[in-house]
Amino acid sequence: MNTTERRCTDKHHYSLADLGWTAEHATAFDRYNGDYVAGRVSCRQKTSWEVLIEGELVTTGISGAMKRLGRYPAVGDFVVLLRQPACGTTMIVDILPQRTRFTRGAAGREGSNQVIAANVDTVFIVTAAGRDLNPRRTERYLAIAHASGAHPVIVINKCDLADDPTVLADEILAVAGSTPVITISAATGEGLERLLPFLEPGSTIVLIGSSGVGKSTLINRLLDQSVQKTSETRVHDQRGRHTTTVRQLIVLNGGALMIDTPGLREVGIGTASEGIDEAFPDILMLAEGCRFSDCRHEQEPGCAVQQAVRDGVLTTSRFNNYHRLVKELAFEKAKAEIGLARMEKKRWKQISGHGKLVNSVRAARDL
Ligand code: GDP
Numbered sequence: 209m210n211t212t213e214r215r216c217t218d219k220h221h222y223s224l225a226d227l228g229w230t231a232e233h234a235t236a237f238d239r240y241n242g243d244y245v246a247g248r249v250s251c252r253q254k255t256s257w258e259v260l261i262e263g264e265l266v267t268t269g270i271s272g273a274m275k276r277l278g279r280y281p282a283v284g285d286f287v288v289l290l291r292q293p294a295c296g297t298t299m300i301v302d303i304l305p306q307r308t309r310f311t312r313g314a315a316g317r318e319g320s321n322q323v324i325a326a327n328v329d330t331v332f333i334v335t336a337a338g339r340d341l342n343p344r345r346t347e348r349y350l351a352i353a354h355a356s357g358a359h360p361v362i363v364i365n366k367c368d369l370a371d372d373p374t375v376l377a378d379e380i381l382a383v384a385g386s387t388p389v390i391t392i393s394a395a396t397g398e399g400l401e402r403l404l405p406f407l408e409p410g411s412t413i414v415l416i417g418s419s420g421v422g423k424s425t426l427i428n429r430l431l432d433q434s435v436q437k438t439s440e441t442r443v444h445d446q447r448g449r450h451t452t453t454v455r456q457l458i459v460l461n462g463g464a465l466m467i468d469t470p471g472l473r474e475v476g477i478g479t480a481s482e483g484i485d486e487a488f489p490d491i492l493m494l495a496e497g498c499r500f501s502d503c504r505h506e507q508e509p510g511c512a513v514q515q516a517v518r519d520g521v522l523t524t525s526r527f528n529n530y531h532r533l534v535k536e537l538a539f540e541k542a543k544a545e546i547g548l549a550r551m552e553k554k555r556w557k558q559i560s561g562h563g564k565l566v567n568s569v570r571a572a573r574d575l
Pocket residue numbers: 365366367368369392393394395396417418419420421422423424425426
C-alpha cells in the first residue's frame with residue numbers, strides 16, 4: 209500500500225501508516241480477528257476517547273475490564289477497538305505496547321493512568337534567546353525527554369533577538385552532548401526548515417519547555433490554520449451537553465503528527481531517573497572512577513566526580529544542577545511512597561479489622 213497515495217486532504221481519511229503505525233504494532237495486533245479494528249487516540253476526555261481509525265474518527269469508551277485494571281489509554285496510544293455492527297457501537301478493549309511514554313509525576317499504582325502521551329518519536333525541547341536560555345533548565349528537560357524514550361532535539365527560539373545566533377547555541381551545545389541543537393525564530397519563520405528532518409510523515413513530535421519560550425507560536429507555525437480549525441470537534445459530556453474540544457493529536461500538513469495535550473508542555477521531572485543518567489553521561493562516566501560503587505558524589509573520599517570539579521573538568525554549575533535534579537527526583541519518589549504508604553495503611557486497617565473479628569470469633573469458640 210502506498211501511503212502517500214492513500215493520504216487524503218479530508219481530515220479523517222488517514223491510514224494507520226499515516227498515523228504512525230509500525231511493524232511492532234502490527235505484530236501486537238495480529239492476534240485480533242476481524243471484529244477488531246486498530247486506531248490511535250487523538251483526544252482524551254475524562255470518560256471518553258476520540259480514536260482515529262482508518263478513514264474515520266470515533267468517540268468511544270473503554271471496556272469494564274480495562275477500567276478495573278486502571279488501564280486508561282493516553283493521547284497517542286494505539287488501541288484495539290471492538291466493533292459491534294449489530295448495535296453500531298465500539299469500545300476500546302486493549303492498548304498496544306507503547307514505544308515511548310511521557311508520565312505525570314512519579315509512577316504510582318495507577319500505572320497507565322499517569323501516561324500523558326504515548327508513542328512519541330521526537331521531543332522538541334524549546335528554549336529561547338534571552339532570559340530562558342539556561343543550560344541548567346535544558347539539562348532538566350533533557351533528562352525528562354530521555355526518560356520518555358523519545359529522541360530529544362533542542363530548539364533555541366527567538367534567534368531574531370540575538371546579535372549572533374551561533375553564540376547563542378554555544379552555551380547550550382556544552383550541555384547537549386549528541387542532541388541536535390537548532391536555532392529558529394518562530395516569529396519570523398527563520399530556520400524553520402531545519403526542523404523538517406524531524407517532521408517525517410507518520411512520525412510523532414511533542415513540544416516541551418518553560419512558558420514564554422514560544423511553544424504556542426511554533427505550534428501555530430507548524431500547523432496550517434485550517435487544520436487547527438477543523439480539528440475542533442463537538443463531543444457530549446456526561447450531562448449530555450455539547451462541548452468543544454481541540455484535538456490533542458494533529459496531523460500536520462507534511463504528514464508528521466503533533467501531540468499537544470494539557471500537562472505535557474510543562475511536564476515535571478517525575479520518573480526521569482534513567483533520564484538523569486542519560487542527560488549527564490559525563491558524570492556517569494566519571495563516576496566509574498569513584499572509590500565506592502555506590503558513591504553519591506557528596507562527601508565521600510576518593511570521589512572522581514568531585515575531583516573532576518576541583519580539576520575544572522566538570523563545571524560547578526553542572527555538578528550542582530545534577531545534584532539538584534537527583535534530589536528533586538528523590539523527593540518525588542518519597543512523595544509517591546508516602547502516597548503508597550497511606551494506601552497500605554488503609555488496607556492494613558481493613559485487614560487488621562478483619563483479624564480482630566477472626567480473633568474474637570476464635571476467642572468465643574475457645575470459651
Ligand atoms: P509559550 O508560553 O511557550 O507557548 O510561548 P508563546 O508562544 O505564548 O510566546 C511567548 C511570547 O514570545 C509571545 O509574546 C510571542 O509573540 C513571543 N515569541 C514567540 N516566538 C518568538 C520569536 O521567535 N521571536 C520573538 N521575538 N518573539 C517570539
